[in-house]
């Protein structure tokens with residue numbers, strides 16, 4: 001089945017996030033916020049220290065078995081990040097890809113690797129919470145076999161992996 005990920009299979013490597021990725025991740029998020037004010041993770045643009053603090057927290061959660069955090073790399077360059085975090089007994093995905101390399105299957109590759117890791121940990125149900133106006137993300141998750149299962153507080157939708 002064509003899922004988009006093979007377009008980059010030879011070029012993109014997926015690995016665990018490291019604290020040294022903070023600057024690259026900050027730059028990707030800054031570029032997203034420059035053109036698109038629709039928030040996806042943050043209410044406003046975080047600075048580099050906040051990103052580093054957030055990554056440190058996620059690494060700590062990973063050690064406690066409450067988070068999986070992956071980055072996609074094109075050579076040495078980080079081009080995307082995907083997290084799976086346990087919040088109130090549900091596992092939530094959050095992710096983004098550098099604007100310059102979207103629609104090449106990188107998001108799908110990240111999602112597929114996250115799903116493999118989740119399966120190994122015995123995680124049965126995975127969710128994504130997306131702001132209603134973020135039609136691209138909704139299309140992306142639906143393309144990857146997520147189905148809308150609830151509307152949260154009128155402004156975001158909850159999607160569940162089938």
Ligand SMILES: CC(C)(COP(=O)(O)OP(=O)(O)OC[C@H]1O[C@@H](n2cnc3c(N)ncnc32)[C@H](O)[C@@H]1OP(=O)(O)O)[C@@H](O)C(=O)NCCC(=O)NCCS
Pocket residue numbers: 003004005032040093094095096097098101102103104105106107108109129130134136137139140141143
């Ligand atoms: C959502 C996001 C991660 C997708 O990453 P990506 O690498 O571009 O995704 P893929 O190339 O794997 O796309 C897979 C499929 O998703 C759908 N899709 C992706 N981008 C789309 C777009 N702009 N418009 C419509 N459908 C789209 C398509 O079905 C696509 O398959 P196709 O290219 O064969 O038609 C990326 O757009 C992004 O970083 N958005 C900003 C952050 C965000 O909203 N994150 C999600 C909420 S946590």
